Each structure stands twice: as C-alpha cells, then as structure tokens.
Amino acid sequence: MEKYALFGKMMAQPGKREELLTLLTQAAQLVATAPGCHHYIVYKDAQHPDWIWVSEIWDSVEDHDNSLQIEGCRELIMQAMPLLAGKPEKIELAVVGGKGIS
C-alpha cells in the first residue's frame, strides 16, 4: 500500500519561530515511536523568517490521525496555538519512492 505523507506549513508570530520549533521537535520525539511513523522532520523556511515546515510519512492516514491522540501531543498543540500566525496549511501526498524511505 502507498504510504501517506504530508508537508505541513506553519507561520509563527513574528519572532516566535524558535519557540515553535522547540515544541515541534518535542512533538517529533513523541510521535517517533508511534505505530506507522516513518518520518517526522522539522524544517526552517530559508526565505521566510517566520515559517516552519514539517514533512511526515506514515503507513496510513489512520496512523497519522491516531498520533494526534498520543499523550502529550494535544498539550503541545495547545501550547503551539498562540504562537501561530494563521491556520497551518497541509499538502497531502502519497509516497512513490526514492532514497530515504524504505
């Protein structure tokens, strides 16, 4: 079955990107051992000083959705909300192949 993937974009309030990055790397640690999680990688946008991207790869969209229920995840989301400038955006994908994913 094709793996589910997404690119998520978050725009931090001005000057809040580092704080938001800290929360996201904590989230990455929480979901790293979740069933079906292959990737959860956090990036800084090189052009936009307040933007953050995440790339996720999961066995299925259900595995991704379940991860939002992991203990600690909801708390991180609540902490992240006031740091965001606007609603996060996501690009939903299916993995075709390549290097870096088995």
Place this chain on the structure above:
Amino acid sequence: MEKYALFGKMMAQPGKREELLTLLTQAAQLVATAPGCHHYIVYKDAQHPDWIWVSEIWDSVEDHDNSLQIEGCRELIMQAMPLLAGKPEKIELAVVGGKGIS
C-alpha cells in the same frame, strides 16, 4: 552544520504524471549515491491529479547543485521538460531535526 533541504513541485501536462514519475524515480536512483545525499523522495499530490512533489535533503546546497551534473541527470531533465506544465517551483529549507533523518 544545518542540512540543506528543499521541496520541489512539478506540474505535469494532463495525463503525463505517471511518465514524469518514472523519470523522477530514475533520477532518485542516480542521485542516491551522490556525495551528501540523504533523501530524494518522490510523491504524488493527493488533491491535484497532475502534480508531483519531491523532498530532498543534502549535506549542503553545493552537494545538491553538483548532483545536477551527474551523468544521466541532464538527460533525464531534458526528457522531463516537455512533460511539464509550467516551471517547477521550489521551497528552500534548513533541517532542524526530527525522525527519519540522522
């Protein structure tokens, strides 16, 4: 040093996505062993039937740029050009951390 990353978006001519995906997975095989290449993953966009995304992670932007000179890569780019509807877009990034990248 922070790793260089990018998300690339390509829009195929209507009905040409599968053909373009074949070329991109060939490109992934070519660059897989290039110096500094950690990821080169090819995706189908779930919402747009003609769109393809690639996520790449490299030790440096120089390693990425050098990969375009690999034998066979230029040929694949030439084959891909007529399959594209418009110019590819890229989002340049720096890796912060997470699961799936060492």
